[in-house]
Amino acid sequence: MPANAVVIGVDSSTQSTKAAFTDAETGRLLAVGRAPHRVSGAGGARETDPEGWWAALAEAVAAGLKELDGLGVTAPAVTGIAVAGQQHGLVVLDRAGTPLRPALLWNDTRSAPQAASLTEALGGRDAWTARTGSVPVASMTATKWQWLRENEPAVADAAAAVRLPHDFLTERLAGVAATDPGDASGTCWYSTATGAYDPVLLDLVGLDAALLPPVAPTGGTRVGSLTAAAAERLGLPAGIAVAAGTGDNMAAAVGLGLGGAGLLDHPVLSLGTSGTVFAATRTRPASAALAGFAAADGTYLPLACTLNCTLAVDKVASLLGLDREAAEAGGEVVLLPYLDGERTPDLPGASGLLTGLRHTTTRQQILGAAYEGAAVTVLRALDEVLRACGQDPAAPDTAARPLRLVGGGAMGRHWVETVRRLSGRPLLIPSSGELVALGAAALAAAAATGEDAVALATGWGAGSGKELPAVERDVEAWERVSSVLGRASGSLLGW
Numbered sequence: 436m437p438a439n440a441v442v443i444g445v446d447s448s449t450q451s452t453k454a455a456f457t458d459a460e461t462g463r464l465l466a467v468g469r470a471p472h473r474v475s476g477a478g479g480a481r482e483t484d485p486e487g488w489w490a491a492l493a494e495a496v497a498a499g500l501k502e503l504d505g506l507g508v509t510a511p512a513v514t515g516i517a518v519a520g521q522q523h524g525l526v527v528l529d530r531a532g533t534p535l536r537p538a539l540l541w542n543d544t545r546s547a548p549q550a551a552s553l554t555e556a557l558g559g560r561d562a563w564t565a566r567t568g569s570v571p572v573a574s575m576t577a578t579k580w581q582w583l584r585e586n587e588p589a590v591a592d593a594a595a596a597v598r599l600p601h602d603f604l605t606e607r608l609a610g611v612a613a614t615d616p617g618d619a620s621g622t623c624w625y626s627t628a629t630g631a632y633d634p635v636l637l638d639l640v641g642l643d644a645a646l647l648p649p650v651a652p653t654g655g656t657r658v659g660s661l662t663a664a665a666a667e668r669l670g671l672p673a674g675i676a677v678a679a680g681t682g683d684n685m686a687a688a689v690g691l692g693l694g695g696a697g698l699l700d701h702p703v704l705s706l707g708t709s710g711t712v713f714a715a716t717r718t719r720p721a722s723a724a725l726a727g728f729a730a731a732d733g734t735y736l737p738l739a740c741t742l743n744c745t746l747a748v749d750k751v752a753s754l755l756g757l758d759r760e761a762a763e764a765g766g767e768v769v770l771l772p773y774l775d776g777e778r779t780p781d782l783p784g785a786s787g788l789l790t791g792l793r794h795t796t797t798r799q800q801i802l803g804a805a806y807e808g809a810a811v812t813v814l815r816a817l818d819e820v821l822r823a824c825g826q827d828p829a830a831p832d833t834a835a836r837p838l839r840l841v842g843g844g845a846m847g848r849h850w851v852e853t854v855r856r857l858s859g860r861p862l863l864i865p866s867s868g869e870l871v872a873l874g875a876a877a878l879a880a881a882a883a884t885g886e887d888a889v890a891l892a893t894g895w896g897a898g899s900g901k902e903l904p905a906v907e908r909d910v911e912a913w914e915r916v917s918s919v920l921g922r923a924s925g926s927l928l929g930w
Protein backbone atom coordinates (compact mmCIF):
# COMPACT_ATOMS: atom_id res chain seq x y z
CA MET A 436 0.00 0.00 0.00
CA PRO A 437 1.56 3.37 -0.99
CA ALA A 438 2.15 5.91 1.82
CA ASN A 439 -0.86 8.19 2.40
CA ALA A 440 -3.14 5.83 0.46
CA VAL A 441 -6.84 6.52 0.90
CA VAL A 442 -9.68 3.99 0.69
CA ILE A 443 -13.40 4.72 0.36
CA GLY A 444 -15.99 2.85 2.40
CA VAL A 445 -19.54 3.39 1.17
CA ASP A 446 -22.54 2.90 3.49
CA SER A 447 -25.62 2.73 1.26
CA SER A 448 -28.31 2.31 3.91
CA THR A 449 -32.06 2.85 3.90
CA GLN A 450 -32.08 6.59 4.38
CA SER A 451 -28.78 7.76 2.87
CA THR A 452 -25.38 7.08 1.34
CA LYS A 453 -22.21 7.97 3.23
CA ALA A 454 -18.79 7.77 1.57
CA ALA A 455 -15.99 7.62 4.15
CA PHE A 456 -12.56 8.61 2.81
CA THR A 457 -10.22 6.80 5.15
CA ASP A 458 -6.44 6.78 5.61
CA ALA A 459 -5.63 3.18 4.70
CA GLU A 460 -2.70 3.00 7.10
CA THR A 461 -4.21 4.50 10.25
CA GLY A 462 -7.96 4.24 9.64
CA ARG A 463 -8.31 7.99 10.27
CA LEU A 464 -11.54 9.31 8.80
CA LEU A 465 -10.41 12.12 6.48
CA ALA A 466 -13.73 13.14 4.96
CA VAL A 467 -17.33 11.91 4.79
CA GLY A 468 -19.62 12.78 1.87
CA ARG A 469 -23.36 12.23 2.27
CA ALA A 470 -26.45 12.11 0.07
CA PRO A 471 -30.05 11.22 0.95
CA HIS A 472 -32.20 8.43 -0.54
CA ARG A 473 -35.84 8.56 -1.50
CA VAL A 474 -38.01 5.77 -0.08
CA SER A 475 -41.56 5.63 -1.43
CA GLY A 476 -44.60 3.48 -0.79
CA ALA A 477 -47.69 3.40 1.36
CA GLY A 478 -49.20 0.55 3.36
CA GLY A 479 -46.67 -2.28 3.35
CA ALA A 480 -44.77 -1.06 0.28
CA ARG A 481 -41.25 0.36 0.57
CA GLU A 482 -39.34 0.95 -2.64
CA THR A 483 -36.31 2.90 -3.90
CA ASP A 484 -35.06 3.32 -7.46
CA PRO A 485 -31.58 1.69 -7.58
CA GLU A 486 -30.50 4.47 -9.98
CA GLY A 487 -31.10 6.79 -7.02
CA TRP A 488 -28.53 4.82 -4.97
CA TRP A 489 -26.01 5.12 -7.80
CA ALA A 490 -26.66 8.88 -8.08
CA ALA A 491 -26.37 9.22 -4.28
CA LEU A 492 -23.07 7.30 -4.31
CA ALA A 493 -21.70 9.71 -6.94
CA GLU A 494 -22.98 12.71 -4.97
CA ALA A 495 -21.49 11.43 -1.69
CA VAL A 496 -18.11 10.71 -3.34
CA ALA A 497 -18.11 14.19 -4.90
CA ALA A 498 -18.87 15.78 -1.52
CA GLY A 499 -16.09 13.75 0.12
CA LEU A 500 -13.59 14.67 -2.60
CA LYS A 501 -14.44 18.34 -2.10
CA GLU A 502 -13.80 18.03 1.64
CA LEU A 503 -10.53 16.15 0.96
CA ASP A 504 -9.39 18.88 -1.39
CA GLY A 505 -9.44 21.25 1.58
CA LEU A 506 -6.93 18.92 3.28
CA GLY A 507 -4.64 18.90 0.26
CA VAL A 508 -5.44 15.25 -0.57
CA THR A 509 -6.40 14.49 -4.18
CA ALA A 510 -8.31 11.71 -5.92
CA PRO A 511 -5.16 9.89 -7.15
CA ALA A 512 -4.43 8.91 -3.52
CA VAL A 513 -7.51 6.63 -3.56
CA THR A 514 -6.53 2.94 -3.94
CA GLY A 515 -9.73 1.05 -3.22
CA ILE A 516 -13.50 1.21 -2.71
CA ALA A 517 -16.12 -1.10 -1.17
CA VAL A 518 -19.87 -0.85 -0.69
CA ALA A 519 -21.84 -1.96 2.37
CA GLY A 520 -25.56 -1.88 1.66
CA GLN A 521 -28.91 -2.24 3.36
CA GLN A 522 -29.61 -5.98 3.35
CA HIS A 523 -32.20 -8.12 1.54
CA GLY A 524 -33.59 -5.65 -1.05
CA LEU A 525 -34.58 -7.16 -4.42
CA VAL A 526 -33.05 -5.49 -7.50
CA VAL A 527 -34.08 -6.84 -10.91
CA LEU A 528 -32.11 -5.80 -13.99
CA ASP A 529 -32.44 -6.15 -17.74
CA ARG A 530 -29.57 -7.33 -19.97
CA ALA A 531 -28.05 -3.85 -20.03
CA GLY A 532 -27.97 -3.67 -16.21
CA THR A 533 -30.87 -1.21 -16.04
CA PRO A 534 -33.40 -1.71 -13.21
CA LEU A 535 -36.70 -3.11 -14.50
CA ARG A 536 -38.59 -1.57 -11.55
CA PRO A 537 -37.78 0.08 -8.20
CA ALA A 538 -36.11 -2.19 -5.63
CA LEU A 539 -38.33 -3.85 -3.02
CA LEU A 540 -36.66 -2.91 0.29
CA TRP A 541 -35.99 -5.02 3.41
CA ASN A 542 -38.85 -3.24 5.24
CA ASP A 543 -41.44 -3.83 2.48
CA THR A 544 -43.88 -6.24 4.12
CA ARG A 545 -46.06 -7.08 1.09
CA SER A 546 -44.39 -10.49 0.72
CA ALA A 547 -45.63 -11.74 4.13
CA PRO A 548 -48.07 -14.23 2.51
CA GLN A 549 -45.27 -15.56 0.28
CA ALA A 550 -43.03 -15.90 3.37
CA ALA A 551 -45.70 -18.03 5.06
CA SER A 552 -46.31 -20.24 2.02
CA LEU A 553 -42.58 -20.74 1.32
CA THR A 554 -42.01 -21.69 4.97
CA GLU A 555 -44.68 -24.36 4.67
CA ALA A 556 -43.59 -25.53 1.22
CA LEU A 557 -40.14 -26.56 2.48
CA GLY A 558 -41.52 -28.30 5.55
CA GLY A 559 -41.50 -25.60 8.21
CA ARG A 560 -39.16 -23.22 10.01
CA ASP A 561 -36.56 -25.80 11.03
CA ALA A 562 -36.22 -27.04 7.46
CA TRP A 563 -35.25 -23.49 6.47
CA THR A 564 -32.81 -22.84 9.31
CA ALA A 565 -31.08 -26.16 8.57
CA ARG A 566 -30.27 -24.85 5.08
CA THR A 567 -30.09 -21.06 5.25
CA GLY A 568 -29.79 -20.37 8.99
CA SER A 569 -32.95 -18.22 8.74
CA VAL A 570 -36.72 -18.46 8.38
CA PRO A 571 -38.14 -16.62 5.34
CA VAL A 572 -39.94 -13.63 6.91
CA ALA A 573 -41.14 -10.82 4.61
CA SER A 574 -37.74 -9.06 4.70
CA MET A 575 -35.90 -11.89 2.99
CA THR A 576 -35.12 -11.55 -0.72
CA ALA A 577 -36.59 -14.92 -1.71
CA THR A 578 -40.04 -13.89 -0.47
CA LYS A 579 -39.80 -10.65 -2.50
CA TRP A 580 -38.85 -12.56 -5.63
CA GLN A 581 -41.83 -14.88 -5.07
CA TRP A 582 -44.07 -11.81 -4.61
CA LEU A 583 -42.77 -10.42 -7.90
CA ARG A 584 -43.46 -13.70 -9.71
CA GLU A 585 -47.01 -13.75 -8.41
CA ASN A 586 -47.83 -10.05 -8.77
CA GLU A 587 -45.69 -8.81 -11.67
CA PRO A 588 -44.88 -11.97 -13.67
CA ALA A 589 -43.88 -10.01 -16.77
CA VAL A 590 -41.16 -8.22 -14.78
CA ALA A 591 -39.93 -11.47 -13.21
CA ASP A 592 -39.85 -13.13 -16.66
CA ALA A 593 -37.88 -10.20 -18.11
CA ALA A 594 -35.23 -10.27 -15.36
CA ALA A 595 -31.75 -10.94 -16.75
CA ALA A 596 -30.07 -10.41 -13.38
CA VAL A 597 -31.17 -10.44 -9.73
CA ARG A 598 -29.07 -8.45 -7.27
CA LEU A 599 -28.94 -7.22 -3.69
CA PRO A 600 -28.57 -3.44 -3.21
CA HIS A 601 -24.83 -3.62 -2.53
CA ASP A 602 -24.20 -6.04 -5.43
CA PHE A 603 -25.93 -3.63 -7.79
CA LEU A 604 -23.55 -0.83 -6.77
CA THR A 605 -20.44 -3.04 -6.81
CA GLU A 606 -21.31 -4.04 -10.37
CA ARG A 607 -21.69 -0.40 -11.36
CA LEU A 608 -18.18 0.20 -9.96
CA ALA A 609 -16.33 -2.84 -11.30
CA GLY A 610 -18.47 -3.96 -14.24
CA VAL A 611 -18.55 -7.51 -12.83
CA ALA A 612 -21.26 -9.39 -10.98
CA ALA A 613 -20.22 -10.29 -7.42
CA THR A 614 -21.58 -10.67 -3.93
CA ASP A 615 -20.24 -11.91 -0.57
CA PRO A 616 -21.35 -14.60 1.90
CA GLY A 617 -22.66 -12.03 4.41
CA ASP A 618 -25.22 -10.29 2.22
CA ALA A 619 -25.97 -13.51 0.29
CA SER A 620 -26.99 -15.14 3.58
CA GLY A 621 -29.93 -12.70 3.82
CA THR A 622 -31.52 -13.91 0.59
CA CYS A 623 -32.88 -17.27 1.82
CA TRP A 624 -31.55 -18.92 -1.35
CA TYR A 625 -27.95 -19.11 -0.11
CA SER A 626 -27.05 -21.94 2.25
CA THR A 627 -24.84 -21.10 5.21
CA ALA A 628 -24.44 -24.87 5.62
CA THR A 629 -22.74 -25.35 2.22
CA GLY A 630 -21.48 -21.80 1.54
CA ALA A 631 -23.20 -21.76 -1.87
CA TYR A 632 -26.54 -21.02 -3.51
CA ASP A 633 -28.96 -23.81 -2.61
CA PRO A 634 -30.41 -25.50 -5.75
CA VAL A 635 -33.43 -26.83 -3.83
CA LEU A 636 -34.38 -23.33 -2.68
CA LEU A 637 -33.76 -21.78 -6.09
CA ASP A 638 -36.01 -24.44 -7.57
CA LEU A 639 -38.68 -23.68 -4.96
CA VAL A 640 -38.81 -20.01 -6.03
CA GLY A 641 -38.23 -20.70 -9.74
CA LEU A 642 -35.02 -18.70 -9.95
CA ASP A 643 -32.26 -19.61 -12.40
CA ALA A 644 -28.85 -19.52 -10.63
CA ALA A 645 -27.40 -17.92 -13.77
CA LEU A 646 -29.26 -14.71 -12.83
CA LEU A 647 -27.30 -14.43 -9.56
CA PRO A 648 -23.80 -13.04 -8.97
CA PRO A 649 -20.92 -15.36 -8.01
CA VAL A 650 -20.21 -15.36 -4.25
CA ALA A 651 -16.68 -14.13 -3.42
CA PRO A 652 -14.94 -15.86 -0.47
CA THR A 653 -15.12 -12.73 1.72
CA GLY A 654 -16.38 -9.15 1.57
CA GLY A 655 -12.77 -7.97 1.39
CA THR A 656 -11.95 -10.04 -1.70
CA ARG A 657 -10.91 -7.96 -4.70
CA VAL A 658 -13.54 -8.75 -7.34
CA GLY A 659 -12.43 -6.25 -9.95
CA SER A 660 -11.15 -2.78 -10.70
CA LEU A 661 -12.93 0.53 -11.09
CA THR A 662 -14.02 0.76 -14.73
CA ALA A 663 -13.16 3.76 -16.88
CA ALA A 664 -16.85 4.73 -17.06
CA ALA A 665 -17.32 4.56 -13.26
CA ALA A 666 -14.03 6.40 -12.72
CA GLU A 667 -15.20 9.23 -14.94
CA ARG A 668 -18.59 9.44 -13.23
CA LEU A 669 -17.04 9.47 -9.73
CA GLY A 670 -13.90 11.50 -10.40
CA LEU A 671 -11.71 8.66 -9.10
CA PRO A 672 -8.73 6.86 -10.65
CA ALA A 673 -9.67 4.00 -13.00
CA GLY A 674 -8.25 0.61 -12.06
CA ILE A 675 -8.37 0.96 -8.25
CA ALA A 676 -9.41 -2.13 -6.27
CA VAL A 677 -13.12 -2.87 -5.89
CA ALA A 678 -14.02 -5.22 -3.02
CA ALA A 679 -16.95 -7.62 -2.97
CA GLY A 680 -18.48 -5.49 -0.18
CA THR A 681 -21.21 -6.78 2.14
CA GLY A 682 -24.43 -6.01 4.04
CA ASP A 683 -24.51 -3.00 6.36
CA ASN A 684 -24.71 -5.01 9.61
CA MET A 685 -21.80 -7.23 8.49
CA ALA A 686 -19.76 -4.14 7.69
CA ALA A 687 -20.48 -2.65 11.12
CA ALA A 688 -19.04 -5.85 12.64
CA VAL A 689 -15.89 -5.47 10.53
CA GLY A 690 -15.56 -1.79 11.49
CA LEU A 691 -15.81 -2.75 15.16
CA GLY A 692 -13.05 -5.34 14.72
CA LEU A 693 -15.44 -8.27 15.28
CA GLY A 694 -14.70 -11.53 13.45
CA GLY A 695 -12.21 -14.34 13.10
CA ALA A 696 -9.12 -12.10 13.26
CA GLY A 697 -10.63 -9.96 16.01
CA LEU A 698 -13.16 -10.26 18.81
CA LEU A 699 -15.79 -12.99 18.78
CA ASP A 700 -19.03 -13.27 20.78
CA HIS A 701 -19.24 -9.56 21.72
CA PRO A 702 -22.76 -8.17 21.23
CA VAL A 703 -23.68 -5.10 19.17
CA LEU A 704 -26.89 -3.05 19.09
CA SER A 705 -27.47 -0.93 15.99
CA LEU A 706 -30.02 1.89 16.17
CA GLY A 707 -30.95 2.96 12.62
CA THR A 708 -34.12 2.68 10.56
CA SER A 709 -33.92 -0.92 11.78
CA GLY A 710 -32.92 -1.96 15.27
CA THR A 711 -30.52 -4.90 15.17
CA VAL A 712 -28.68 -6.99 17.76
CA PHE A 713 -25.92 -9.28 16.58
CA ALA A 714 -22.49 -10.74 17.31
CA ALA A 715 -19.76 -12.38 15.25
CA THR A 716 -19.20 -16.00 16.22
CA ARG A 717 -17.63 -19.23 14.96
CA THR A 718 -20.67 -21.51 15.34
CA ARG A 719 -23.17 -21.57 12.47
CA PRO A 720 -26.48 -20.29 13.88
CA ALA A 721 -29.62 -22.26 13.13
CA SER A 722 -32.24 -21.03 15.60
CA ALA A 723 -35.65 -20.07 14.24
CA ALA A 724 -35.68 -17.20 16.76
CA LEU A 725 -32.87 -15.39 14.91
CA ALA A 726 -31.58 -14.69 11.43
CA GLY A 727 -28.52 -16.93 11.11
CA PHE A 728 -26.41 -14.82 8.77
CA ALA A 729 -22.84 -15.33 7.62
CA ALA A 730 -20.37 -12.57 8.47
CA ALA A 731 -18.22 -10.91 5.81
CA ASP A 732 -15.07 -12.83 6.82
CA GLY A 733 -15.99 -16.51 7.05
CA THR A 734 -17.46 -16.38 10.58
CA TYR A 735 -21.19 -16.06 11.35
CA LEU A 736 -23.50 -13.27 12.43
CA PRO A 737 -26.59 -14.38 14.38
CA LEU A 738 -28.88 -11.33 14.28
CA ALA A 739 -32.35 -10.11 15.20
CA CYS A 740 -33.84 -7.15 13.37
CA THR A 741 -36.83 -4.92 14.08
CA LEU A 742 -38.52 -2.76 11.45
CA ASN A 743 -39.23 0.16 13.79
CA CYS A 744 -36.39 1.95 15.52
CA THR A 745 -35.09 5.54 15.07
CA LEU A 746 -37.46 6.52 12.26
CA ALA A 747 -40.52 5.34 14.21
CA VAL A 748 -39.45 7.21 17.35
CA ASP A 749 -38.71 10.35 15.31
CA LYS A 750 -42.21 10.09 13.81
CA VAL A 751 -43.76 9.91 17.29
CA ALA A 752 -41.70 12.97 18.32
CA SER A 753 -42.94 14.92 15.33
CA LEU A 754 -46.57 13.87 15.94
CA LEU A 755 -46.18 15.16 19.50
CA GLY A 756 -44.44 18.35 18.31
CA LEU A 757 -41.35 17.51 20.42
CA ASP A 758 -37.62 17.45 19.80
CA ARG A 759 -36.37 13.86 19.88
CA GLU A 760 -34.37 14.60 23.04
CA ALA A 761 -37.39 16.02 24.91
CA ALA A 762 -38.41 12.54 26.09
CA GLU A 763 -38.99 11.53 29.70
CA ALA A 764 -38.95 8.13 31.36
CA GLY A 765 -41.67 7.14 33.83
CA GLY A 766 -45.44 6.96 34.01
CA GLU A 767 -47.67 4.06 33.05
CA VAL A 768 -47.89 4.61 29.34
CA VAL A 769 -46.66 1.94 26.90
CA LEU A 770 -46.15 2.59 23.20
CA LEU A 771 -45.28 -0.20 20.78
CA PRO A 772 -44.19 1.91 17.78
CA TYR A 773 -44.85 -0.69 15.08
CA LEU A 774 -45.65 1.91 12.44
CA ASP A 775 -44.20 -0.21 9.62
CA GLY A 776 -45.61 -3.56 10.77
CA GLU A 777 -43.00 -5.62 12.65
CA ARG A 778 -40.50 -8.36 11.89
CA THR A 779 -39.34 -9.23 15.45
CA PRO A 780 -41.83 -10.40 16.60
CA ASP A 781 -43.06 -11.47 13.16
CA LEU A 782 -46.17 -9.26 12.86
CA PRO A 783 -45.96 -7.84 9.33
CA GLY A 784 -49.49 -6.42 9.51
CA ALA A 785 -49.05 -4.76 12.91
CA SER A 786 -49.56 -1.06 13.56
CA GLY A 787 -48.57 1.06 16.57
CA LEU A 788 -50.23 0.54 19.94
CA LEU A 789 -50.54 3.14 22.73
CA THR A 790 -51.93 2.12 26.10
CA GLY A 791 -51.89 3.21 29.76
CA LEU A 792 -52.81 6.89 29.20
CA ARG A 793 -53.81 8.90 32.32
CA HIS A 794 -54.77 12.54 32.98
CA THR A 795 -51.26 12.94 34.37
CA THR A 796 -49.49 11.52 31.28
CA THR A 797 -47.28 14.09 29.54
CA ARG A 798 -46.28 14.29 25.87
CA GLN A 799 -42.69 13.80 27.00
CA GLN A 800 -43.63 10.51 28.70
CA ILE A 801 -45.40 9.31 25.54
CA LEU A 802 -42.22 10.00 23.58
CA GLY A 803 -40.17 8.25 26.29
CA ALA A 804 -42.51 5.27 25.94
CA ALA A 805 -41.83 5.14 22.17
CA TYR A 806 -38.08 4.84 22.90
CA GLU A 807 -38.80 2.15 25.50
CA GLY A 808 -41.12 0.21 23.16
CA ALA A 809 -38.54 0.24 20.33
CA ALA A 810 -35.64 -0.59 22.66
CA VAL A 811 -37.36 -3.46 24.53
CA THR A 812 -38.52 -4.98 21.23
CA VAL A 813 -34.96 -5.31 19.92
CA LEU A 814 -33.26 -6.00 23.27
CA ARG A 815 -35.60 -8.97 23.89
CA ALA A 816 -33.50 -10.83 21.28
CA LEU A 817 -30.13 -10.08 22.90
CA ASP A 818 -30.07 -13.17 25.12
CA GLU A 819 -30.86 -15.38 22.11
CA VAL A 820 -27.92 -13.83 20.20
CA LEU A 821 -25.64 -14.53 23.17
CA ARG A 822 -26.89 -18.12 23.39
CA ALA A 823 -26.18 -18.54 19.66
CA CYS A 824 -22.60 -17.56 20.57
CA GLY A 825 -22.48 -20.32 23.20
CA GLN A 826 -22.68 -17.77 26.01
CA ASP A 827 -24.82 -17.92 29.13
CA PRO A 828 -26.50 -14.47 29.11
CA ALA A 829 -26.66 -14.44 32.91
CA ALA A 830 -23.01 -15.43 33.49
CA PRO A 831 -21.03 -12.59 35.12
CA ASP A 832 -18.31 -12.50 32.43
CA THR A 833 -20.96 -12.33 29.66
CA ALA A 834 -22.92 -9.63 31.50
CA ALA A 835 -19.69 -7.65 31.95
CA ARG A 836 -19.03 -7.51 28.18
CA PRO A 837 -20.07 -4.09 26.96
CA LEU A 838 -22.89 -3.82 24.46
CA ARG A 839 -21.49 -1.86 21.50
CA LEU A 840 -23.91 0.81 20.35
CA VAL A 841 -23.78 1.89 16.67
CA GLY A 842 -26.03 3.53 14.05
CA GLY A 843 -27.43 7.05 13.96
CA GLY A 844 -29.38 6.57 17.22
CA ALA A 845 -26.12 5.97 19.16
CA MET A 846 -25.54 9.73 18.78
CA GLY A 847 -28.73 10.46 20.71
CA ARG A 848 -28.59 11.10 24.46
CA HIS A 849 -32.04 9.64 25.13
CA TRP A 850 -31.34 6.52 23.06
CA VAL A 851 -28.15 5.86 25.04
CA GLU A 852 -29.90 6.46 28.36
CA THR A 853 -32.85 4.20 27.42
CA VAL A 854 -30.66 1.30 26.26
CA ARG A 855 -28.45 1.61 29.32
CA ARG A 856 -31.42 1.58 31.71
CA LEU A 857 -33.32 -1.23 29.99
CA SER A 858 -30.36 -3.52 29.29
CA GLY A 859 -28.59 -3.05 32.63
CA ARG A 860 -25.36 -3.65 30.71
CA PRO A 861 -22.20 -1.63 30.31
CA LEU A 862 -22.20 0.18 26.95
CA LEU A 863 -19.41 0.98 24.54
CA ILE A 864 -20.10 3.97 22.29
CA PRO A 865 -17.47 4.01 19.52
CA SER A 866 -16.07 7.47 18.92
CA SER A 867 -16.73 7.16 15.20
CA GLY A 868 -20.38 7.48 14.25
CA GLU A 869 -19.69 5.80 10.88
CA LEU A 870 -18.94 2.17 11.71
CA VAL A 871 -20.65 0.73 8.61
CA ALA A 872 -18.69 3.03 6.29
CA LEU A 873 -15.46 2.35 8.22
CA GLY A 874 -16.07 -1.39 7.98
CA ALA A 875 -16.55 -0.96 4.23
CA ALA A 876 -13.31 1.06 4.13
CA ALA A 877 -11.53 -1.86 5.82
CA LEU A 878 -12.96 -4.17 3.12
CA ALA A 879 -11.63 -1.75 0.47
CA ALA A 880 -8.19 -1.71 2.13
CA ALA A 881 -8.24 -5.51 2.30
CA ALA A 882 -9.06 -5.69 -1.41
CA ALA A 883 -6.21 -3.28 -2.20
CA THR A 884 -3.61 -5.08 -0.04
CA GLY A 885 -4.74 -8.68 0.32
CA GLU A 886 -4.78 -8.31 4.12
CA ASP A 887 -7.63 -9.41 6.41
CA ALA A 888 -10.29 -6.70 6.80
CA VAL A 889 -11.07 -7.44 10.46
CA ALA A 890 -7.35 -7.40 11.33
CA LEU A 891 -6.98 -4.07 9.52
CA ALA A 892 -9.98 -2.52 11.33
CA THR A 893 -8.68 -3.84 14.64
CA GLY A 894 -5.36 -2.12 13.95
CA TRP A 895 -7.23 1.08 13.12
CA GLY A 896 -8.93 0.96 16.54
CA ALA A 897 -12.12 2.12 14.82
CA GLY A 898 -14.30 0.40 17.38
CA SER A 899 -12.79 2.04 20.42
CA GLY A 900 -14.67 4.72 22.29
CA LYS A 901 -16.37 5.70 25.51
CA GLU A 902 -17.38 2.97 27.99
CA LEU A 903 -20.36 3.62 30.22
CA PRO A 904 -20.61 1.38 33.29
CA ALA A 905 -23.79 -0.61 33.82
CA VAL A 906 -26.66 0.98 35.76
CA GLU A 907 -29.27 -1.03 37.62
CA ARG A 908 -31.71 -2.52 35.14
CA ASP A 909 -35.14 -0.83 35.08
CA VAL A 910 -37.05 -4.07 35.52
CA GLU A 911 -40.33 -2.26 36.09
CA ALA A 912 -40.23 -0.50 32.71
CA TRP A 913 -39.05 -3.69 31.01
CA GLU A 914 -41.93 -5.68 32.49
CA ARG A 915 -44.44 -2.95 31.65
CA VAL A 916 -43.52 -3.03 27.96
CA SER A 917 -43.02 -6.81 27.75
CA SER A 918 -46.31 -7.58 29.39
CA VAL A 919 -48.22 -5.36 26.93
CA LEU A 920 -46.35 -7.01 24.07
CA GLY A 921 -47.16 -10.45 25.48
CA ARG A 922 -50.82 -9.68 26.16
CA ALA A 923 -51.74 -7.49 23.18
CA SER A 924 -54.36 -9.33 21.22
CA GLY A 925 -53.96 -9.94 17.52
CA SER A 926 -56.67 -7.47 16.67
CA LEU A 927 -55.01 -4.72 18.77
CA LEU A 928 -51.75 -5.13 16.89
CA GLY A 929 -53.64 -5.44 13.63
CA TRP A 930 -52.53 -8.81 12.28
Ligand SMILES: Nc1ncnc2c1ncn2[C@@H]1O[C@H](COP(=O)(O)OP(=O)(O)O)[C@@H](O)[C@H]1O
Nearest residue numbers: 448449450451707708745746842843844846847
Ligand atom coordinates in the same frame (compact mmCIF):
# COMPACT_ATOMS: atom_id res chain seq x y z
N1 LIG B 1 -27.87 13.16 16.99
C1 LIG B 1 -28.79 12.21 16.88
N2 LIG B 1 -29.50 11.81 17.94
C2 LIG B 1 -30.41 10.81 17.86
N3 LIG B 1 -30.69 10.17 16.72
C3 LIG B 1 -30.03 10.53 15.63
C4 LIG B 1 -29.05 11.55 15.64
N4 LIG B 1 -28.56 11.68 14.39
C5 LIG B 1 -29.22 10.78 13.63
N5 LIG B 1 -30.11 10.10 14.38
C6 LIG B 1 -31.02 9.02 13.95
O1 LIG B 1 -30.32 8.19 13.11
C7 LIG B 1 -31.17 7.66 12.10
C8 LIG B 1 -30.32 7.35 10.90
O2 LIG B 1 -29.38 6.41 11.31
P1 LIG B 1 -28.61 5.50 10.27
O3 LIG B 1 -27.88 4.47 11.09
O4 LIG B 1 -27.82 6.35 9.36
O5 LIG B 1 -29.86 4.88 9.50
P2 LIG B 1 -29.92 3.94 8.23
O6 LIG B 1 -28.66 3.11 8.32
O7 LIG B 1 -31.15 3.16 8.45
O8 LIG B 1 -29.99 4.77 6.99
C9 LIG B 1 -32.25 8.70 11.88
O9 LIG B 1 -33.50 8.05 11.74
C10 LIG B 1 -32.21 9.54 13.17
O10 LIG B 1 -33.34 9.28 13.95
Ligand SMILES: O=C(CO)[C@@H](O)[C@H](O)COP(=O)(O)O
Nearest residue numbers: 448449521522541707708709
Ligand atom coordinates in the same frame (compact mmCIF):
# COMPACT_ATOMS: atom_id res chain seq x y z
O1 LIG C 1 -32.87 -6.02 7.29
C1 LIG C 1 -31.94 -5.68 8.02
C2 LIG C 1 -31.12 -6.70 8.71
O2 LIG C 1 -31.55 -8.01 8.53
C3 LIG C 1 -31.66 -4.23 8.21
O3 LIG C 1 -30.75 -4.02 9.26
C4 LIG C 1 -31.18 -3.62 6.92
O4 LIG C 1 -29.85 -4.06 6.65
C5 LIG C 1 -31.30 -2.10 6.92
O5 LIG C 1 -30.46 -1.50 7.81
P1 LIG C 1 -30.47 0.04 8.24
O6 LIG C 1 -30.85 0.86 7.09
O7 LIG C 1 -31.37 0.18 9.41
O8 LIG C 1 -29.02 0.27 8.64
